[in-house]
Amino acid sequence: MVGNVTSDASQLADTNAQLDTVAAATARLLPAVAALTEADLVEPSLLPGWTRGHVLAHLSRNADSLVNLLLWARTGIETPQYASQFLREADIEAGAPRPLREQLEDLTASHERWLALARVMPADRWPTLVRNRKGGEMPATRVPWMRLVEVEIHHVDLDIGYAPADWSPEFVARLLPQCVTETEPADGTGFTVHATDTGYTGTVGTPATTISGPAADLAAWLIGRSPGTDLTGDLPTLGAWK
Known part of the structure; x- marks a missing residue:
């Protein structure tokens, strides 16, 4: 008890x-x-x-x-x-x-x-x-x-x-893994995301490429709030965020 x-x-x-x-x-x-x-x-x-x-x-x-x-x-x-x-x-x-x-x-x-x-x-x-x-x-x-x-x-x-850059580090630290879990590439191309500021790494599907950038920018891209122009790597086409 x-x-x-x-x-x-x-x-x-x-x-x-x-x-x-x-x-x-x-x-x-x-x-x-x-x-x-x-x-x-x-x-x-x-x-x-x-x-x-x-x-x-x-x-x-x-x-x-x-x-x-x-x-x-x-x-x-x-x-x-x-x-x-x-x-x-x-x-x-x-x-x-x-x-x-x-x-x-x-x-x-x-x-x-x-x-x-x-x-x-x-x-x-x-x-x-x-x-x-x-x-x-x-x-x-x-x-x-x-x-x-x-x-x-x-x-x-x-x-x-x-802007996403105004999100707190604590919020982004929880949001980004959720985004990775809930993202599906529209063209079937899997990828890895690597946050250059926090060290977080996550994968979507079977990774064929790596997308890098600040954690908040990665999250914003994954949920369709950024075109990802500030990220590095070959950006696949994403499906709608769940």
Whole structure:
């Protein structure tokens, strides 16, 4: 019993630290959004077919979708991340044209709802298995990381001066191996990535070439946020990031 209590306490401390990291990332995002103009919202983001308004609407609805996963973990009642792919996309389209004040209020409120629920999650409910929107099973302990990925990557997608180089080393150290695991070359050509600043090395498929560069730049390329012009090596064509 003592061992279980110690394990729960350690897990809760780690989860609380992750929640602090998400809160800090959101605290960087919100003032940057507040500094935008109405005209800025209808300008293209770095995501094809999405304006900045689309990105903000998605961030808000994503926070609510992760509330669903936390409720699932807490109550044991299956609560899908999104009711359906159609409704997910419809909510983003409906939310994209809203004025800045509404976007900012929604982004702030949805973040606070999610964070408040996460802060009071009983320690013994965090290991509960839930499923993401693509059906992948995972413990609820992964939900804070999911939110951090959304906030950090979509902050870059807004194209308002925040870049992969601004990601923290800790974030990149976790993101890059995930990118390697989830990447599939569209042309079937495997490769190795080597981070020149951290020493990390990972492989995709059966490696035929090595791509080198700073860890943040490698991660940005793997998730389609960079053409990879700052990397060395023969860059294969990548499939969509999962």
